[in-house]
Amino acid sequence: xxxxxxxxxxxxxxxxxxxxxxxxxxxxxxxxxxxxxxxxxxxxxxxxxxxxxxxxxxxxxxxxxxxxxxxxxxxxxxxxxxxxxxxxxxxxxxxxxxxxxxxxxxxxxxxxxxxxxxxxxxxxxxxxxxxxxxxxxxxxxxxxxxxxxxxxxxxxxxxxxxxxxxxxxxxxxxxxxxxxxxxxxxxxxxxxxxxxxxxxxxxxxxxxxxxxxxxxxxxxxxxxxxxxxxxxxxxxxxxxxxxxxxxxxxxxxxxxxxxxxxxxxxxxxxxxxxxxxxxxxxxxxxxxxxxxxxxxxxxxxxxxxxxxxxxxxxxxxxxxxxxxxxxxxxxxxxxxxxxxxxxxxxxxxxxxxxxxxxxxxxxxxx
Ligand SMILES: O=c1ccn([C@@H]2O[C@H](COP(=O)(O)OP(=O)(O)O[C@H]3O[C@@H](CO)[C@H](O)[C@H]3O)[C@@H](O)[C@H]2O)c(=O)[nH]1
Ligand SMILES: [Mn+2]
Numbered sequence: 097x098x099x100x101x102x103x104x105x106x107x108x109x110x111x112x113x114x115x116x117x118x119x120x121x122x123x124x125x126x127x128x129x130x131x132x133x134x135x136x137x138x139x140x141x142x143x144x145x146x147x148x149x150x151x152x153x154x155x156x157x158x159x160x161x162x163x164x165x166x167x168x169x170x171x172x173x174x175x176x177x178x179x180x181x182x183x184x185x186x187x188x189x190x191x192x193x194x195x196x197x198x199x200x201x202x203x204x205x206x207x208x209x210x211x212x213x214x215x216x217x218x219x220x221x222x223x224x225x226x227x228x229x230x231x232x233x234x235x236x237x238x239x240x241x242x243x244x245x246x247x248x249x250x251x252x253x254x255x256x257x258x259x260x261x262x263x264x265x266x267x268x269x270x271x272x273x274x275x276x277x278x279x280x281x282x283x284x285x286x287x288x289x290x291x292x293x294x295x296x297x298x299x300x301x302x303x304x305x306x307x308x309x310x311x312x313x314x315x316x317x318x319x320x321x322x323x324x325x326x327x328x329x330x331x332x333x334x335x336x337x338x339x340x341x342x343x344x345x346x347x348x349x350x351x352x353x354x355x356x357x358x359x360x361x362x363x364x365x366x367x368x369x370x371x372x373x374x375x376x377x378x379x380x381x382x383x384x385x386x387x388x389x390x391x392x393x394x395x396x397x398x399x400x401x402x403x404x405x406x407x408x409x410x411x412x413x414x415x416x417x418x419x420x421x422x423x424x425x426x427x428x429x430x431x432x433x434x435x436x437x438x439x440x441x442x443x444x445x446x447x448x449x450x451x452x453x454x455x456x457x458x459x460x461x462x
Pocket of ligand 1 (some may be wrong): 118119121180181182275314329339369370
């Protein structure tokens with residue numbers, strides 16, 4: 097690229113199969129540092145906040161940029177399911193993408209170094225995580241058996257080794273500013289995560305986890321419809337639980353459809369501690385409601401007819417309305433927004449007519 101020093105650019109794995117989705121209400125200057133790893137990928141930028149503000153995209157990146165006016169134009173009345181003034185707006189990018197894989201990253205995240213001092217190619221590691229099987233049915237104590245230099249340990253039944261399932265989500269971690277909630281940030285303002293754990297592990301079937309949207313990749317074809325970052329932000333009683341809602345729902349869907357979820361490598365460097373007092377105001381209801389939301393998802397039993405991500409999600413929406421509205425009327429609104437999300441998803445992503453599925457049905461679990 098004229099004028100840019102791209103020396104040392106690493107191979108951009110599956111560059112035509114990945115879209116990078118970035119929600120931003122700040123600036124995209126952070127992309128300068130990511131050039132060696134992200135420059136070859138297509139970006140989908142979801143600009144939150146005032147659409148009259150012009151966001152500058154660093155030269156040399158191939159991108160599409162959507163602001164609130166674009167979301168309203170494209171989705172019409174269904175735009176009300178996309179959060180405003182909350183990072184959850186990023187899921188609009190998941191919906192408009194046509195690629196197999198999504199990688200989503202926050203605009204205050206930078207390239208981290210591993211203990212040897214080598215810069216970490218987050219995309220390469222996420223693709224490796226997504227392209228190798230998960231082991232949700234039986235925990236391998238030496239972590240990911242599909243990594244170089246490791247394997248299934250003694251006592252791991254061979255019958256289960258072929259059982260590796262398709263990996264739908266790869267959840268990366270963060271050095272420096274950890275993703276703490278506001279109370280924890282307030283009591284530990286100077287805490288920094290300096291610990292690099294060289295491991296990738298499958299989250300066992302039936303176990304939920306707090307999914308952070310900061311450094312996250314997933315297979316759109318397997319689990320895209322379930323990756324709805326819940327309706328939060330302006331006009332809603334809660335914020336900063338958008339990624340949590342998506343993580344809980346998507347894990348239930350992955351367990352139902354027989355897909356895997358991995359967490360661990362890659363790390364990135366999270367630089368900006370959002371203001372803990374502002375965060376406390378935004379997320380305080382979530383701190384209470386999570387005591388109900390988590391057991392709700394833990395106890396969900398989906399019907400066998402729910403054999404695609406969209407069908408699972410519609411069933412979860414129905415159960416949300418039935419079981420969580422007693423916690424707060426907001427959940428009825430959220431349940432309706434979940435239905436709107438699926439309707440919008442299916443309008444923008446009509447099932448592909450495919451001889452394998454003569455009725456053109458969505459990808460079903462094997
Ligand atoms: O109103 C908003 C606020 C933020 N964004 C964009 O979303 C991401 C995350 O924002 P931020 O870095 O301020 O949030 P953190 O507390 O550091 O991160 C955690 O909170 C989650 C946000 O819900 C986030 O995914 C977690 O990692 C940035 O890109 C902001 O620009 C926004 O679009 N609108
Ligand atoms: Mn941040």
